[in-house]
Amino acid sequence: MGPDEFSFLARLLRRRCGLSLTPDKKALTTRRLAPVMHRFDFKNMASLIGELRLGREALADAVTEAMTVNESSFFRDAAMFRTLRETVLPRLAAARRGDKRLRIWSAACAAGQEAYSIAILLSEMGLAREGWNIDLIATDLSGEAIARAEAGRYASCEIERGLDPHAMRYFRRERSEWLVDASLRRMVTFKRFNLLDSFGWLDEMDLVFCRNVLMYFDTATRLDVLDRIADTMVPDGLLLLGENETPGRAGFAPSAEGPGFYAKSRATILRLG
Numbered sequence: 001m002g003p004d005e006f007s008f009l010a011r012l013l014r015r016r017c018g019l020s021l022t023p024d025k026k027a028l029t030t031r032r033l034a035p036v037m038h039r040f041d042f043k044n045m046a047s048l049i050g051e052l053r054l055g056r057e058a059l060a061d062a063v064t065e066a067m068t069v070n071e072s073s074f075f076r077d078a079a080m081f082r083t084l085r086e087t088v089l090p091r092l093a094a095a096r097r098g099d100k101r102l103r104i105w106s107a108a109c110a111a112g113q114e115a116y117s118i119a120i121l122l123s124e125m126g127l128a129r130e131g132w133n134i135d136l137i138a139t140d141l142s143g144e145a146i147a148r149a150e151a152g153r154y155a156s157c158e159i160e161r162g163l164d165p166h167a168m169r170y171f172r173r174e175r176s177e178w179l180v181d182a183s184l185r186r187m188v189t190f191k192r193f194n195l196l197d198s199f200g201w202l203d204e205m206d207l208v209f210c211r212n213v214l215m216y217f218d219t220a221t222r223l224d225v226l227d228r229i230a231d232t233m234v235p236d237g238l239l240l241l242g243e244n245e246t247p248g249r250a251g252f253a254p255s256a257e258g259p260g261f262y263a264k265s266r267a268t269i270l271r272l273g
């Protein structure tokens with residue numbers, strides 16, 4: 001892939017999904033796109049890019065899909081999930097006892113491990129049995145990841161990463177795979193959604209998980225996404241980021257709950273009224 005072709009691809013991916021692709025990622029990009037090249041029957045990368053330049057939507061979709069990193073696991077970052085279980089969720093439930101309503105968004109949910117981990121915690125709290133109205137929305141750019149999440153089927157190696165024996169009662173073995181219990185699947189609404197698109201349909205979020213995705217964006221895109229996430233949240237809502245992520249200059253401040261938890265800053269709350 002020549003420099004012109006690479007920079008065309010980088011611009012296309014930035015526009016379509018916010019991915020920030022630097023020239024040192026050329027070899028990685030070529031490796032990731034090899035299956036797309038074969039699937040669409042191109043002889044080399046130059047002809048694939050030539051076709052992209054003609055605006056072939058299905059090809060651009062496949063290229064975008066191939067470049068997403070869907071790596072995830074159940075209860076990824078155990079300390080954060082412990083804090084959620086032991087302090088954040090009980091406190092939130094106490095604060096919302098009046099209207100018995102909770103809204104949670106897993107904003108880049110990959111194949112659903114994060115959303116099902118949250119669903120397990122909520123299920124253990126027994127809120128649904130007490131008549132709570134819980135919206136657990138899980139979105140991702142990748143159609144393949146969302147299809148896997150909806151199916152709720154995982155390989156043994158995925159189950160072994162992060163799930164303790166106690167949580168295995170939410171999974172049933174089917175041949176070589178594990179199927180998520182229907183009670184958990186009913187709790188989550190999965191939807192294909194690009195974080196670059198309007199968040200108009202998302203509001204009054206108590207918790208927003210936006211973990212291990214912002215690191216693929218450039219600074220301007222990261223700030224824009226975070227500021228718009230703040231708009232979707234209630235004043236005392238919390239944002240959860242990945243272990244090595246921070247909100248930078250966006251309108252959030254570290255929360256006393258612990259590492260990875262962020263509250264809307266005072267200035268943001270005043271700005272949003």
Ligand SMILES: C[S@@+](CC[C@H](N)C(=O)[O-])C[C@H]1O[C@@H](n2cnc3c(N)ncnc32)[C@H](O)[C@@H]1O
Pocket residue numbers: 016017018068069070071072073076107108109110111114139140141142145193194195196210211212213216242
């Ligand atoms: C590394 S996974 C993180 C999954 C999960 N949040 C976690 O922390 O384990 C990153 C996910 O972000 C998704 N993604 C990348 N760009 C996106 C965008 N513009 N809009 C929505 N999701 C995006 C990818 O498809 C991928 O599933």
